[in-house]
Amino acid sequence: MCARRVVSFALDHAKYAQNNDDGGNASSLAPRTGTITVLSDQSDGKSASTAGTQKLLTPTSLVCTRRASAHLLENDRAQKAYRTNAAVCVPITHFPGEKYVAGIQSGGIREFANLRAAPVVVATCDDPIRSEYSYSQTTNKSKGFYRLTPFGWLSLQPNQVRTIANAIKPDVLALPIDDVPPAAGKRRRETAVSRTHAWLTETLDDGELQGDVALLAGLTGGTDEVVRARAAKLTMEAVRASSACSRVVGVTVGGLAHGYPADTTKAMLAASLEAVPESMVRYAPGLGAPDDVLRAVASGVDLFDGAYPLTCASDGYALTFPLTAQAARDATHEVDASASAGVDVGSDASKMNLRAVAYRTDARPLVVGCTCEACSRPYTRAYIHHLLNVHELLGEMLLEVHNAHHYSLFFEEMRRTVDDNSFDDFANAHFAYRSAHA
Numbered sequence: 001m002c003a004r005r006v007v008s009f010a011l012d013h014a015k016y017a018q019n020n021d022d023g024g025n026a027s028s029l030a031p032r033t034g035t036i037t038v039l040s041d042q043s044d045g046k047s048a049s050t051a052g053t054q055k056l057l058t059p060t061s062l063v064c065t066r067r068a069s070a071h072l073l074e075n076d077r078a079q080k081a082y083r084t085n086a087a088v089c090v091p092i093t094h095f096p097g098e099k100y101v102a103g104i105q106s107g108g109i110r111e112f113a114n115l116r117a118a119p120v121v122v123a124t125c126d127d128p129i130r131s132e133y134s135y136s137q138t139t140n141k142s143k144g145f146y147r148l149t150p151f152g153w154l155s156l157q158p159n160q161v162r163t164i165a166n167a168i169k170p171d172v173l174a175l176p177i178d179d180v181p182p183a184a185g186k187r188r189r190e191t192a193v194s195r196t197h198a199w200l201t202e203t204l205d206d207g208e209l210q211g212d213v214a215l216l217a218g219l220t221g222g223t224d225e226v227v228r229a230r231a232a233k234l235t236m237e238a239v240r241a242s243s244a245c246s247r248v249v250g251v252t253v254g255g256l257a258h259g260y261p262a263d264t265t266k267a268m269l270a271a272s273l274e275a276v277p278e279s280m281v282r283y284a285p286g287l288g289a290p291d292d293v294l295r296a297v298a299s300g301v302d303l304f305d306g307a308y309p310l311t312c313a314s315d316g317y318a319l320t321f322p323l324t325a326q327a328a329r330d331a332t333h334e335v336d337a338s339a340s341a342g343v344d345v346g347s348d349a350s351k352m353n354l355r356a357v358a359y360r361t362d363a364r365p366l367v368v369g370c371t372c373e374a375c376s377r378p379y380t381r382a383y384i385h386h387l388l389n390v391h392e393l394l395g396e397m398l399l400e401v402h403n404a405h406h407y408s409l410f411f412e413e414m415r416r417t418v419d420d421n422s423f424d425d426f427a428n429a430h431f432a433y434r435s436a437h438a
């Protein structure tokens, strides 16, 4: 009736070994590039637009959507701003029940929301924009989980997730995770592990999930490395033991969205990913700032949630951090460069606060030389400052266009430097620039 799909992830082994002294050691965490491929085989002769092979290069950031629509942009413009390597993240919480998916026809969300150009559609059980709430409540009966949705707080049951997924028909479904608050005790962490595990095995075993959606298994455990490592081991055992094993193409590392120090995040990632085969794709929602992304890519993460460029745009910020190692080195010692002007107005030199009065008469584009639709027109900083001041939506839209473009270039550069073995140089130049402007 509907298309058969095969979702697979292929690590670029040659480049990976080159970047990794212990190449071949499954537990090593090194920067890597890969490709997620969605192979559609159209058997009903309809909806030919979704047939064929779509490819997504990793590491990359998903396009964060609201009810399957890019934040303020129509999908065509969003695809352009995100420079085509734009897989879409559709939070399940935006369709929190059967009545919300009633109008979606057999083509799923791809056709319903005109997401045909997206190489991969990923459904998640958390809204990346609201991820700070994701740990806050779980039902006592341990069956469901509360999430803040656009319709208020709602309890979702794992079987509802499957019903919604059956209607949305994403290529990939990130299974629910019982995340734990930073201050959680041992018992709470253990409960989180067993709940997340139960949700995984239930989904793998009950056969309710239709079609051939690929799955990301959830990994939890809070900041406790021992609990995390055990949870990951249990999860991998359950996946291997299941007859639906081939559905699981990767993992979601949960619980990273709470703003932990860099060392803590690194240890959490390492503990969770130790037992995960390198052939699995690794999604780390909750990390989005360039510093965090660079560190996570260094630990072998492939996918990010894409909330960062949007929340920056909503807050009036344009991303301005240097996009190459050379640009970072050139800018490190500049005192009065345009890229560092934000320092004077309460920014951190990786982004620019367009609400600041300093830009009121600034006739330059957001980033000189940027080829995005906003900067190449060019709309000036002064004009965008004015739009934000008078609460004109266009201001935020232009920031979203620029931020999406800038962020996508950042990921392109990371992929390029991983492939030519200069990722460490890029990351080091970035951090030297950041500390020079701290």
Ligand SMILES: [Zn+2]
Pocket (backbone or CB within 6 Å): 366, 367, 370, 371, 372, 373, 374, 375, 376, 401, 402, 403, 405
């Ligand atoms: Zn731009």
